Amino acid sequence: MKNPGILVIAFFVCLSAQSFALESIDIYGYFESQYMGTRLNNRFHQLYSNKLRIDLTSAISEKIDFGANFNYITYHGKTNWNILEFLSNKIATGISPENQVLYTIPFNDRNYLDNCYIRFALPFSDLTIGKQQISLGTGYVWNPTDVYNIKDVFDPTYEQPGHNSIRYDIYIPGGISVTTVYSPEESWKMSTKLFNLKFRLSHFDFHISAIESNWNFHDYEQRTPESRFFEGVDECRRLIGLSTAGEIFGLGTWVELAQNYMEKSQNFHEIVCGFDYTFDFQTYIMMEYYRNSLAKNDYQDYTLTDWIRLYTSEQKAISKDQLYMMIQHPITDLIDFGVSQIISLSDASIAFVPTLNYSMAQDVDVLFYFNINIGKSGTAYAHESGNGGLARVKLYF
Amino acid sequence: MRRILLFTAYFILLIPTITSSQSYSGKEIIEKVNELLNPEASYGKASMTILTTSGDVRTFIYEQWSKGKGEKNLVRYIKPVRVKDQAILMLNNADDIWSYFPRTRRIRKLATHAKKQKMQGSDFSYEDMGSGDTFLDDYSAKRLEDEVKQGYECYKVELNRNVDSDASYSRIVIWIIKENFYPICLNYYHENDETFLEKVLVQSEIRIIDGIPTAMKSVMNNKKDNTRTQIELINIKYNIDLKDDLFTERSLKK
Numbered sequence A: 001m002k003n004p005g006i007l008v009i010a011f012f013v014c015l016s017a018q019s020f021a022l023e024s025i026d027i028y029g030y031f032e033s034q035y036m037g038t039r040l041n042n043r044f045h046q047l048y049s050n051k052l053r054i055d056l057t058s059a060i061s062e063k064i065d066f067g068a069n070f071n072y073i074t075y076h077g078k079t080n081w082n083i084l085e086f087l088s089n090k091i092a093t094g095i096s097p098e099n100q101v102l103y104t105i106p107f108n109d110r111n112y113l114d115n116c117y118i119r120f121a122l123p124f125s126d127l128t129i130g131k132q133q134i135s136l137g138t139g140y141v142w143n144p145t146d147v148y149n150i151k152d153v154f155d156p157t158y159e160q161p162g163h164n165s166i167r168y169d170i171y172i173p174g175g176i177s178v179t180t181v182y183s184p185e186e187s188w189k190m191s192t193k194l195f196n197l198k199f200r201l202s203h204f205d206f207h208i209s210a211i212e213s214n215w216n217f218h219d220y221e222q223r224t225p226e227s228r229f230f231e232g233v234d235e236c237r238r239l240i241g242l243s244t245a246g247e248i249f250g251l252g253t254w255v256e257l258a259q260n261y262m263e264k265s266q267n268f269h270e271i272v273c274g275f276d277y278t279f280d281f282q283t284y285i286m287m288e289y290y291r292n293s294l295a296k297n298d299y300q301d302y303t304l305t306d307w308i309r310l311y312t313s314e315q316k317a318i319s320k321d322q323l324y325m326m327i328q329h330p331i332t333d334l335i336d337f338g339v340s341q342i343i344s345l346s347d348a349s350i351a352f353v354p355t356l357n358y359s360m361a362q363d364v365d366v367l368f369y370f371n372i373n374i375g376k377s378g379t380a381y382a383h384e385s386g387n388g389g390l391a392r393v394k395l396y397f
Numbered sequence B: 001m002r003r004i005l006l007f008t009a010y011f012i013l014l015i016p017t018i019t020s021s022q023s024y025s026g027k028e029i030i031e032k033v034n035e036l037l038n039p040e041a042s043y044g045k046a047s048m049t050i051l052t053t054s055g056d057v058r059t060f061i062y063e064q065w066s067k068g069k070g071e072k073n074l075v076r077y078i079k080p081v082r083v084k085d086q087a088i089l090m091l092n093n094a095d096d097i098w099s100y101f102p103r104t105r106r107i108r109k110l111a112t113h114a115k116k117q118k119m120q121g122s123d124f125s126y127e128d129m130g131s132g133d134t135f136l137d138d139y140s141a142k143r144l145e146d147e148v149k150q151g152y153e154c155y156k157v158e159l160n161r162n163v164d165s166d167a168s169y170s171r172i173v174i175w176i177i178k179e180n181f182y183p184i185c186l187n188y189y190h191e192n193d194e195t196f197l198e199k200v201l202v203q204s205e206i207r208i209i210d211g212i213p214t215a216m217k218s219v220m221n222n223k224k225d226n227t228r229t230q231i232e233l234i235n236i237k238y239n240i241d242l243k244d245d246l247f248t249e250r251s252l253k254k
Helices: A004-019 A097-103 A304-311 B006-010 B026-036 B112-116
Strands: A025-040 A043-059 A064-077 A080-082 A104-106 A110-122 A125-133 A162-172 A176-183 A192-201 A204-219 A231-248 A251-262 A268-278 A284-292 A321-330 A335-344 A349-361 A364-373 A387-396 B041-051 B057-067 B072-079 B087-091 B096-101 B106-110 B139-149 B152-161 B171-177 B182-189 B197-209 B212-222 B227-238
Touching (some): A204 A304, B026 B152, B096 B112, B197 B227
Antiparallel strands (some): A064 A110, A125 A162, A192 A204, A204 A231, A364 A387, B041 B057, B182 B197
């Protein structure tokens, strides 16, 4: 059989059939159908995707449990997006037609084992081995202390992928915990090592993190003539981070700080602080500020490399100071409406993101969001980045 | 300010008392109700059914553990699949709240304003789900003329929000069974209009569980939104031995 994904699905189906006899195995998941459209350079482009995720969890014993999920995604419509089309003429011109293909992001059908881990519950500790989600930090949109994931600013709550790791959590009475993570790569130096101490002071949770990881940065304007690949630089990144979450004067409050010490390139820091509040009439508001000293203050300084690093998630931001604001209200018992604004304070560009969540049935959710960029040409949320939206139906089973 | 959230209102401890009922003041009655609403320890499984404005029905099944007279609470959803394993941990009488989202495996510390949010879109806010000390701390009690309600001889007590309180209702009127101090009906009035009846909670099918009278069914009628939410107990146990490590972030992820 050509497609290994089919084999894996068949495996899960067989397993689910057997699971009727094994009460400890739990199989569930979701089907997600998504439509994304955007107006770009006076043309409207569409991308459809269908995703099937099958989750499998099993409590093998009281002390051992297993979890895995398999994902199968198909893409349709415009499945090749050239990043240059999203950029200002000033940045995009100068790239020869034969090189333009190098800046294309393909959306190919894929199937993958996103998570697959076994967890041992030991006295006062948990040991988790395998591919697992690792979420770090207290920020809602940006997480300076998270070296594993970069969230989509338009869709920050979407699930993050699993990472192959060995994780050991030690729990100490009084709300203290110590987490160590080792994510092996081809050598010890290139592997990610993480230490996190969590403790509680008054009504605040604090996390202190120390992380060493390999960061592969590319220069998207330099490549050897004979190569199709851009030049990359592997360098050691050491991060010291602090994050906290609690409440001040009734407002939910969080802060996340990270200082990054780079082996070759310049050191940089990231800062996040935010607050949220729910009114009696159910309206929820949230604001989060983000600074990334690696990003730039003046949009005239943005380079092609900066943009490609942003679109390929090598870098979290292109503009130094940003603000995320959200207001959300349940307009009926089944529909939530919200508007987010992402503001680049550095270049005075704004993206508006109206969202609508509809609980269509007990296990069916529908999400609509639009993104409207109104910044001037060349800015982080420039109008040429395309205005469009997304509709997502998710059926849980 | 201590507040006790969530489901303790439905897992009620009662020390049966035969009293000379006429002598109680409003405050004394509420103190006795407050004592009932905070069992030493409990475990329950319940089904919550929401009848929406469009006539659609949403049903949630969850488990809840409580210890220390409501000082510690853990709630974990079982059904539907969409929210399976989502959990909420509340410590220090809900002054510290954490929520867990299994899809992202992320634990988020929430501020106490989260108690104002509707529980899974139901007519219960997290604040409604418990009464506990909020009746004593946020309101002043005044005894009204006794009435018969649902066939029970009841005390009728009016709670008026204290000036310095940020509680969500301006006024609450409660009917309390004289025989056992069980609150059988609660009328909640709008936060800015003490004449506007916003919600009515009716508790029924009262049974004695582990020696404690318990409402097996609670219905919240939302007069403002014209919706209704019903909670039915599937299973309930009181005064059980619950270990402290059940109420930790570690157990949130289990």
